[in-house]
Amino acid sequence: xxxxxxxxxxxxxxxxxxxxxxxxxxxxxxxxxxxxxxxxxxxxxxxxxxxxxxxxxxxxxxxxxxxxxxxxxxxxxxxxxxxxxxxxxxxxxxxxxxxxxxxxxxxxxxxxxxxxxxxxxxxxxxxxxxxxxxxxxxxxxxxxxxxxxxxxxxxxxxxxxxxxxxxxxxxxxxxxxxxxxxxxxxxxxxxxxxxxxxxxxxxxxxxxxxxxxxxxxxxxxxxxxxxxxxxxxxxxxxxxxxxxxxxxxxxxxxxxxxxxxxxxxxxxxxxxxxxxxxxxxxxxxxxxxxxxxxxxxxxxxxxxxxxxxxxxxxxxxxxxxxxxxxxxxxxxxxxxxxxxxxxxxxxxxxxxxxxxxxxxxxxxxxxxxxxxxxxxxxxxxxxxxxxxxxxxxxxxxxxxxxxxxxxxxxxxxxxxxxxxxxxxxxxxxxxxxxxxxxxxxxxxxxxxxxxxxxxxxxxxxxxxxxxxxxxxxxxxxxxxxxxxxxxxxxxxxxxxxxxxxxxxxxxxxxxxxxxxxxxxxxxxxxxxxxxxxxxxxxxxxxxxxxxxxxxxxxxxxxxxxxxxxxxxxxxxxxxxxxxxxxxxxxxxxxxxxxxxxx
Numbered sequence: 260x261x262x263x264x265x266x267x268x269x270x271x272x273x274x275x276x277x278x279x280x281x282x283x284x285x286x287x288x289x290x291x292x293x294x295x296x297x298x299x300x301x302x303x304x305x306x307x308x309x310x311x312x313x314x315x316x317x318x319x320x321x322x323x324x325x326x327x328x329x330x331x332x333x334x335x336x337x338x339x340x341x342x343x344x345x346x347x348x349x350x351x352x353x354x355x356x357x358x359x360x361x362x363x364x365x366x367x368x369x370x371x372x373x374x375x376x377x378x379x380x381x382x383x384x385x386x387x388x389x390x391x392x393x394x395x396x397x398x399x400x401x402x403x404x405x406x407x408x409x410x411x412x413x414x415x416x417x418x419x420x421x422x423x424x425x426x427x428x429x430x431x432x433x434x435x436x437x438x439x440x441x442x443x444x445x446x447x448x449x450x451x452x453x454x455x456x457x458x459x460x461x462x463x464x465x466x467x468x469x470x471x472x473x474x475x476x477x478x479x480x481x482x483x484x485x486x487x488x489x490x491x492x493x494x495x496x497x498x499x500x501x502x503x504x505x506x507x508x509x510x511x512x513x514x515x516x517x518x519x520x521x522x523x524x525x526x527x528x529x530x531x532x533x534x535x536x537x538x539x540x541x542x543x544x545x546x547x548x549x550x551x552x553x554x555x556x557x558x559x560x561x562x563x564x565x566x567x568x569x570x571x572x573x574x575x576x577x578x579x580x581x582x583x584x585x586x587x588x589x590x591x592x593x594x595x596x597x598x599x600x601x602x603x604x605x606x607x608x609x610x611x612x613x614x615x616x617x618x619x620x621x622x623x624x625x626x627x628x629x630x631x632x633x634x635x636x637x638x639x640x641x642x643x644x645x646x647x648x649x650x651x652x653x654x655x656x657x658x659x660x661x662x663x664x665x666x667x668x669x670x671x672x673x674x675x676x677x678x679x680x681x682x683x684x685x686x687x688x689x690x691x692x693x694x695x696x697x698x699x700x701x702x703x704x705x706x707x708x709x710x711x712x713x714x715x716x717x718x719x720x721x722x723x724x725x726x727x728x729x730x731x732x733x734x735x736x737x738x739x740x741x742x743x744x745x746x747x748x749x750x751x752x753x754x755x756x757x758x759x760x761x762x763x764x765x766x767x768x769x770x771x772x773x774x775x776x777x778x779x780x781x782x783x784x785x786x787x788x789x790x791x792x793x794x795x796x797x798x799x800x801x802x803x804x805x806x807x808x809x810x811x812x813x814x815x816x817x818x819x820x821x822x823x824x825x826x827x828x829x830x831x832x833x834x835x836x837x838x839x840x841x842x843x844x845x846x847x848x849x850x851x852x853x854x855x856x857x
Contacts, residue, residue: 312386312388312399312400312463319376319377319378319380320376320377320378321377321378322370322373322374322377322378324376324377325373325374325375325376325377325380326342326352326374326377328374328376329344329345329346329374330344330345330346331343331344331345331352332345332406332409332410332411332412332418333411333412334350334352334353334411334412334413334436335411335412335413336413336414336436336437336438336439337356337414337438337439338355338356338357338438338439338440338582339353339354339355339356339436339440339581339582340353340354340356340368341353341354341372343412343434344374344375345403345404345405345406345420346375346401346402346403346404347375347384347386347398347399347400347401347402347404348384348385348386348398348402348404348420348432348434349374349375349382349383349384349400350372350382350383350384350434350442350444350579350581351372351373351374351375351380351381351382351383352372352373352374353370353371353372353581353582354368354369354370354371355368355369355370355371355531355582355583356368357583358530358583358724359725362725362733362734369531371531371533371581371582372533372581375400375467378468379466379467379468379470379471380465380466380467381464381465381466381467381533382464382465382466383442383462383463383464383533383535383579383581384400384462384463384464384465385432385444385446385460385461385462385463385577386398386399386400386402386446386460386461386463387430387446387448387458387459387460387461388458388459388461388561389456389457389458390457390458390459390564391457392457393456393457393458395424395426395427395428395452395456395458396424396425396426396428397424397428397430397458398422398424398430402422403422404420404421404422404432405420405421405422406418406419406420406421407419407420407421407431412434412435412436413436414436414437414438417433417434417435417436418433418434418435419431419432419433419434420432420433420434426452427450427451427452427453428448428449428450428451428452428456429448429449429451430446430447430448430449431446431447431448431449432444432445432446432447433445433447439582439588440580440581440582440583440588441578441579441580441592441596442578442579442580442581443576443577443578443579444462444576444577444578444579445574445575445576446460446574446575446576446577447572447573447574447575448567448572448573448574449571449572450567450568450569450570450571450572451569451570452569453569454569455566455567455568455569456566456567457564457565457566457567458564458565458567459561459562459563459564459565460562460565460575460577461559461560461561461562462535462537462559462560462577462579463535463557463558463559464525464526464533464534464535464557464558464579465555465556465557466526466555466556466557467553467554467555467556468554469496469554470496470528472528472529473496474529478608478714478715478718478719479529479606479718479719480493480495480527480606481495481496481527481528481529482494482495482496482498482499482526482527483495483499483524483525483526483527483547483556483558484524484525484526484527484532484534484604485516485517485522485523485524485525485545485547485558486521486522486523486524486599486600486601486603486604487516487517487519487522487524487545488517488519488520488521488522488599489521489599489600490517491600491603492516492517494514494547496556499512499514499547499548499549499556500512500549500551502514502547502548502549505548508548509550511548511549511550511557512548512549512550512551513546513547513548513549514546514547514548515544515545515546516545516546516547517544517545518542518543518544518545519542519543519544519545520539520540520541520542520543521539521540521597521599522537522543522545522599523535523536523537523580523598523599523601523604524545524546524547524558524559524560525558525580526556526558527584527604527606529719530583530584530721530724531582531583531584532580532581532582532583532584532604533579533580533581534579534580534581534604535558535559535560535577535578535579536577536578536579536580536596536598536601537560537562537577537578538576538577538578539596539597539598539599541562541575542562542563543560543561543562543563544559544560544561544562545558545559545560546558546559546560546561547559560577562575562577578596578598580592583721584604584605584720584721585721585722586602586605586618586622586720586722587622589601589602589604589605590602605719605720606719607715607719608712608715608719610708610711610712610715613708613709613712614712614715614716617638617709617712617713617716618716618720618722620638620641621634621635621638621716621722622722624637624638624641625722630727630728630729631722631723631726631727631728631735631813632726632727632728632729632732632735632813632816633728635735635813635816635817635820636816636817636820638713638817639817639820639821639824640820640824642709642821643821643824643825643828646705647828649705650825650828650829650832651832654828654829654832654833654836655832655836656694657829657833658832658833658836658837658838659692659693659694659836660694661833661838662836662837662838663688663692663694666688667685667688670684670685670688706821710814710817710818713814713817714810714811714814717735717736717811717813717814718736718811723735723736723811723813724736726813728812728813728816731768732769732812732816734812735811735812735813735816736811736813737811737812738767738808738809738810738811738812739766739767739768739769739770739808739812739815740767741767741768741769742765742766742767743765743766743767743771744765747767747768764805764808765808766804766805766808767808767812769812769815769816769819770804770805770807770808770815771804772819773800773803773804773807773815773818773819773822774800774801774803774804775800776819776822776823776826777799777800777803777804777822778800778801779822779826780822780825780826780829781796781799781800783826783829783830783833
């Protein structure tokens with residue numbers, strides 16, 4: 260067998276091995292079991308400290324019942340619906356109006372925040388802590404606020420809440436929201452006492468119990484995400500449970516991430532995020548903690564202690580992002596509001612230098628073509644165009660090697676029994692004809708990091724969620740829903756779930772096209788004479804077909820498009836070099852060989 264075939268087998272085998280390892284390490288995600296859910300009632304911050312309160316949790320109630328327990332103010336924006344509670348001023352009822360739980364048009368909209376006392380309660384809360392030496396009552400999680408102005412929170416109408424502590428301090432919260440997902444909460448305190456008071460404002464995001472839709476997928480970060488002066492820090496929920504108790508935090512497992520002047524902290528899910536964003540330039544302490552007794556995860560931003568002179572009023576503003584991780588919106592917030600590296604709230608992974616440009620290219624293609632499937636195909640053309648010089652050189656080298664086959668056969672006959680001399684003459688032939696025997700595998704190897712990066716982009720970015728292509732492919736972030744087991748929808752039963760063992764083999768139309776395209780691409784070259792090597796080549800496309808059948812259909816679409824373009828490229832380049840691949844003869848050769856052996 261010639262070196263070209265050996266290199267092609269090596270490259271294909273390496274691709275297979277890497278993707279197999281990837282498949283084993285990162286299997287299709289399964290929904291994690293829902294952890295026992297705690298809900299909460301809260302206690303005010305302890306006077307004399309400048310920390311945030313520790314939240315407690317009674318038994319859970321149905322969501323509608325928990326919402327009805329407190330007075331509420333409606334939230335109404337183009338992207339958000341819900342309400343916030345006058346108890347504690349909690350922002351605790353958020354619906355993402357542009358997103359549904361499934362691709363069904365009648366599916367419920369996605370719920371982000373739920374109130375204290377409900378299953379999976381998840382909310383934002385603001386207040387003040389009294390510093391050492393100040394014994395004044397301060398607003399906390401159980402404070403009953405009154406509405407001073409505004410009857411509904413909209414982009415055009417902010418709402419102001421007021422609470423008088425009865426001891427000479429008047430607190431206000433001014434809540435505003437934009438047309439997307441960003442709230443601004445401005446806290447003020449007016450001192451009508453005769454002496455100075457020292458107070459520290461804080462913001463909290465709390466969620467009780469593990470998220471019900473936690474993916475537990477190695478490729479995806481879910482949990483705390485923080486940016487502290489240019490450093491991205493990530494803590495999974497399990498990592499929070501492994502922290503050390505902090506006596507200054509009531510024994511809660513706590514990590515003080517940093518004292519920073521530019522940054523943010525919050526919780527990130529697969530597609531959604533809640534993030535506290537102090538005004539850029541405002542010094543704050545970022546804290547993540549977990550309270551085992553109440554099964555409460557919490558992120559805090561704690562601002563420095565502020566001195567409020569008699570007759571004076573001070574204020575502190577903090578932004579709250581609560582919504583979908585849409586790249587263009589995060590980029591705009593980053594650029595327009597100066598939020599440091601806000602687009603890195605999306606989990607770009609270790610290969611961010613590939614995933615970021617790949618996503619941006621997809622984004623541009625989607626804006627131009629209006630269809631994410633067409634954008635993936637367009638991206639495939641773009642990648643092939645970028646790699647064309649290398650591919651051209653590789654395929655020219657392969658063509659020259661084919662042209663040298665008669666001369667190599669003569670060398671083998673002439674040096675029969677002397678492998679060292681044969682190798683020397685073959686290498687001299689390559690050098691004389693300027694042929695690189697290793698060039699044939701480079702295009703295949705370069706596809707591996709691109710493949711993995713595209714997989715990451717398709718899996719983590721919300722722009723691919725529920726993105727349709729054509730026909731039966733209504734969600735490119737999910738596996739092809741068709742299956743040969745039900746005759747591709749012609750038979751009256753559902754296809755097996757792709758996370759089951761039988762589901763892995765019940766592949767659909769797109770994976771089958773992948774196998775066929777890879778098989779035809781192989782047939783540009785004759786099969787190796789060695790039976791073992793020929794068997795590996797024959798089985799490889801079909802193994803890949805079943806392996807990738809459970810992957811996102813957008814990724815399989817990329818692979819089919821890539822194989823098709825590669826086939827055309829290689830065929831035309833080989834013909835331009837005087838080599839005429841006989842694809843039909845190579846396709847039928849295994850069958851003729853089998854007939855002869857029979």
